[in-house]
Amino acid sequence: MESPLSLVVAPAGAGKTVLLSQWAHSHSDIAVAWFDITVADDSPGAFAARLVEGIGSVVPTLHAPGAPLEASEGRLGDAFLDDLAGSLGELDGRLVLVFDDLDRIAGSSILTDLWRLIDLLPPNVHAVFASRVDLQLGWSRHRLEHGLVEIRQRELAFDDSTTARVIEHIAGKPVSGHAVAAVTARTEGWAVGVQLTALSLRFADDPDRVVDELAGTDRLVVDYLSEEVLDALEPSRRSALKHLAVVDEVCAGLVEAIADVHGAAFLAELERDSMFIVAVPERPGWFRFHRLFRDLLLYRLRADDPRAETSLLEIAADWHLDAGDVEIAVDYLLRARKWERAIERVLLSGREVFEQSRTATVARWLERVPAEVRAAHIDAELLRAIAEGMSGRGLVAVDAMQALLAGAELSIGQRQVALAYLAASVQFHPHPEPFVRAAVDALALLEAHPDAEVPDLLGLTSKPFLAFLARGSLGRAHIFLGDLVGARRHLAAAIALPGFAYTPYRVHLLGSLALVEAIDGRLGAATAHSDEALETARSAGLLSHPAPADAYLARAIVAVQRGEPDVGALALTEGIVRSAANQRTQLMWVGHAIRLLIDPDDYQLATVEPPGPPPAIVRQWLVTIALRRVRVHGKTSTQAAPALALSSSWSSVHFEEIAALLADGQAAAANARIRRLAFEPDPEAPLASVELAIVAGWTYALEGRRGQAREQFEKALALAAPEWLAYPFLRAGPAVVDLVEELTGGRTEFARFVIARARTAGGRPNRRLLEELTPRELELLAFLPSRLTIADIAARCYVSTNTVKTHLGHIYRKLGVSGRDAAIEHAVELGLLDAREIARVG
Structure with a gap:
């Protein structure tokens, strides 16, 4: 119990399970959660549910992890494991986790994750791995660091004394010492061999003769003696x-x-x-x-x-x-x-399959049905494609749906389903254009044939729901294409449809709309939509579901736009984790870009990219980030990032191109560039207007037209203040902030905030920590002086209390303190925290 792990490795029949069962039974003061591993445990969703349920059955006070799984990768994932370890650390008393027959999932990602869990276990939890084979997980480090407890065949082998007791108990008759010694020698103390011998002796008239006929050990003994035992039964x-x-x-x-x-x-x-x-x-x-x-x-x-x-x-x-x-x-x-019966039962699956993240199980069931049998059941093929997409295998889903649309004899209703769900796959594919066409075709077909009969699949294929799904997917496609005006229009239209009432998709759609508003600078609307999405998810028990990913990412963008990226660190992580949970690569790219917006010079991060090419909107951000990096490091615009095809309308890339010219003193060239761009102010997209006013004011200032420069900067501040949109000023750099202070006097609260943020940006306090706090830990650290409870902090961040406790534990460890007050005091000493301020949580 003093080591995090015990390892029991021995062949079949060596007595591993019996030993562990007896040991657990003899320690009634310790809670033991036992898991007999089967091949079905290779499914992360099913295994995670079983793991939490099994622990909860012996420790009812367990708080279930709130983090989603990385099920599409066949993994539990680091987020789930961290959350689970945090929950286990809260338990009173000691807990043992027994994983028996682990060889059944040897080589799987689940086994790798369990090995990772061992490193995270708190001191009150001990794990036991039992296996027929050595699992090759790198035991050496645990031997050195933790004193790994190992029990192998040599420790489990019976000696003569144990062999005699087992034989007498099972056979029900005395056996000579010679026979006992022969059994021990010929079975090498192998428990099942001794047990089988004892069973055969029960039916033998001459026990010594049976012992003399033993030919060997291992499977030969099993084959021989098992038949002897079976044949002796009635x-x-x-x-x-x-x-x-x-x-x-x-x-x-x-x-x-x-x-x-x-x-x-x-x-x-x-x-x-x-x-x-x-x-x-x-x-x-x-x-x-x-x-x-x-x-x-x-x-x-x-x-x-x-x-x-x-x-x-x-x-x-x-x-x-x-x-x-x-x-x-x-x-x-x-x-x-029984393929027909299996298909019939699977087709009866309802919405709970999606809501409980069990779609991968449905897809796996249907995959086991021979293709020629599935081909005769179009509804089953449709369901398989839908389930594959919902479980994160987007490319598989797209191929399956396109094959159905191209080759199968689909009814009009089946075609409506196929087109709507093909459109929904836009989240998994790097090129949105085909999914725009699918969404448009789905909406047209639904309108042309309102009475066509549709199959009921997962309870998510009614006509109103398909229309909602297609319209919402069209909105998402326009986000990834960078057309935020079109995205807002289609998302708003989807919200007006009846399908919006379905909770998980309501969370999805509100989050997508929040994303649009956050990108365009409407931060109040973005906050309202993301908070509604996350509150809805919380009420429905869906915070650990992939659905809130968009809303979390929108919160992170709002924090960046307001010049306080540290306030969005938790939301950013939660959004990336949920995007990765079902491999929504488009959103994974959005999360990656947000991290680069926060720290453009993080070259290590820039090399660790999500799979596949980025969507158009992220490609634009990446070019913007590259241009900014070039400008900040003092190079001219000719050394900028690779060119990106742009329209003549305003974009963040144009902002950086013009800023680079101005930083190089080329006011005339910047002025000419501004005049060539078409720009129409859009009250629903204040960011563009703020950016244009900033570069216009900067241009006028370089040309010596200070009055016009002042007007433009005051205009920029007036447009940005209602949304607290500080990021454009901070992105422009110190020269612009100096001009804002000089020309406007910093008379408003918002202007003073921008100036103060610019003065502290990039400056690091004099820290004396061996291990730096992560952005998530810094965000939580800022809450400590507020005296909010852990539950309050978790509620404001829309994360579990376990997540908050886990990070607070890391903070206390890194600061070398044991509690909240000491953490506040030491953080102030290190310049990490101003204890006079309450964390900004708006």
Whole structure:
């Protein structure tokens, strides 16, 4: 318990599970969450839910992690693991996590994530990894750092004394010392070999003769002795065992359905007779067979009746359907190759699949159905494509949907569904243009055929919802194309449609609209939309869902635009995490660009880019950032970034081009450049008007026309003040801020704020920390003098209390303090914090 990890590695039948079960049972003062790993645990969504549920079943006070998974990458992800570790650190008492049979997911991303979790575990939590094989996870570091506890075959092997006790208990008769020594030697103390020998001795007239006939160990012993054991059983009991072997786990009711025997009594007899049955720790009343014993039972069943397994699996599926265990039932139907029934049941899936982030499971189910069978079920193919997109496999979804539209005999209603969901894939694809066409075609088809029958897929294919989805996707496509006017128009039209009532998509759409407003400088509207989206998500339990990604990113842009990027650090991280959770590459690029806007000189960040090419709007930002970097480092505009095709209307790139000319003293050239640009003021896009007024004032100042320069700067301040839009002034640089102060006198609160921010920008306080605080930690540090509670801070930032506690723990560790008051005092000493100010949370 003093080490974060114990490792139990030994072959099948060595007694790993029995040892751990007995150890857990002997420590009643310690909560033990036990996880029997199966191949199904390779699904991150299902495994994460099971992990949280399993821990919560033994520690009811656990706060479920709020961070989303990186399910599209087959991972739990760092955000989820950090959040989980923070939750575990809050628990009272000690907790042990047992992961048995980890070899079943060897090589998977889930296993890598569990290995990462070990480094994050708080001191009150211990993990146990049990596996048939060495998992090659790099144990050496843990041996050196944490005193890794290792138990292997040599520690598990029975000696003569243990062998004698096991044989006498199971066989029910005394055995000579010679026989005991022979069993130990020939099985090498292998637990299952001893157990099987003891079972065979129960039915033998001459135990010593049976021992003398043992030919070896490992699988040879299993094959020989298992047949001896099975053949000695009554036919009815042997038949029941073979039938039960088709399912992964059994309970009394399922035993009765499959084997037609009294379930509870039959299971009790198996336990009493040590017949290789093991209780499932996290499911009271459920059992599973030892893997090797089950293999033999299945082998015998298939040899006796090749068709029996299929019918038994179907019986098990029906039993689970009656019990409401749909996921297990569908798995058994697929294993039974009952494709039609499996498809029928999957098509009944409802909205909860999307809301609970289980779409990857639906996609995986349908992928297991042979392609030729799916081809005869267009609705199933549509559902598979939709599920692939929702689970983050956007390119797979696009290919599947385009193939259906190009080659399948779709009804009008099916075509309406396909076009609307193809349009929705704009978030996953680097080129928005095809999705604009899909959205336009979907809307036209919906209008032309309002009465066409549409299939009900996930409860998300009604006519009003499809219209909403297509219109909202059209708005998103225009965002990524850089057409914010068109984006705002289509998003506003989508909000007026009935589909806006569906909570997850309402969160999506409000966040997208907030993004548009934040980019254009309407920061009040952006804040209102993003807060509504996040509050809606909080009320519906969707803060950990990918849906709020846009809203978080909008909050981060608002913070940047207001000249306080540190206030948006948490929101930026949350937005990037949720974008990555289902591989929305377009939003991932937006998050990447925001980070570069905050620190254009972060060359390391610039080299770590999201997958695929950036969308048009981000390409424009990247060129702007590159031009600014060139200008700030004192080079001329001829050394700027690669050219970008631009319209003649105003953009941030034009702002940087003109600023570069002005920084180089070329006022005439800047003036000529401004006159060539077409500009019409748009009250819904104040940023452009502010930028133009700034460069106009700068130009006039260089030309000596101070009165006109003053007018332009005052105009810029008046336009920016209602939104507290400080970023254009800060981006222009110290020369412009000096002119603003000199010519306007800094008479307004907003002007004084801009000047003060410019004076402190780039300056680092004299810190004496071995490890610098991250932007997220600095944001939370600023809240400490406010005396807001942790719950208050979490509510204002729309993150979980676990997230806040985790970061506060990091802050205290880096500052070398043990609590809030000491952290405030030391942060003031280091220049990290002005304790007289309350954190800005607007």
